[in-house]
Amino acid sequence: MEVPPLHPGPATLELLLLQGEHRSSYIWEGQLLAQTFRARRVDNMWDFLTSHPLHPRIVRCLQDTGFYRIVEIGRLQLDWSLITTLIERWRPETHTFHLSIGDATIMLQDVKVLYGLPVGGYHVALPNAIREYTGL
Template structure:
């Protein structure tokens, strides 16, 4: 008997991509490979363990709606569990297929875990055609520093460049409000690129998110929870 008739989908009309699915490799005996996640947030969270963010910055993160992500801290990944879940995820139905039935990630899950806003405007936009110099000027205006040209890759910025910047800046009660806001935007980018919507490169974050953070007051009007859910469910 064909093993795929036992371990694969009983009806191939719905799960039609079984031959390209990772679980099909199990039937060929390739069951020892454990997926490893690419992460770019290690140094950021390590620094936060040594010293919390300044209260003024925390207040702005709360205003944006990212405070829950900051309070949850660095999530410890169980790579074996993630591997098992990947083997049970089906893009045809956008759900995990377990022996007890189907399950999926919901918007309520994202809201409860991280407290992100789920109502409001969609987080969307288009990739802008800017030169490296224009991106450098943009970063200087909104996050307080101009990255080196080698730290930019199109509209994406190296996470380590942002980390190096925030480690150099010291926020005090006398720090100008503009500097505090720029610092908070930089931290928000790190949360987006390292935790909420991590880039597959493991070291880049899209500067397109920064357009939604230009106005700190209006930033909470975006449905960040919906954006995170859409990012994690292909």
């Protein structure tokens, strides 16, 4: 069985309505960008948490909701080159990463495995509160 040559770009632009504005087009055209993405702000939350322990009531609420595991994990060292590469491969139209080995989608179950967060039961959604807070 003959393996077809690897094509780094999309086979068709039918679904990729935003391709003209997407960073990945530079890569497919052979232009590599030297810019690596960085966080827009420095967040000192973990430094604050290490010097100011959480109140037991807050810890209990975080444990009850399953989010305390994130506090236990603590600060993660980020690989900015990997994040930049994933951003370049992200397709907002289809909510997938377009990789050379195929498309990949992050599922809720993936987050469950990585962070130990429960994904069953009722969801928490406060769209009106978020709209009021952000003014959107």
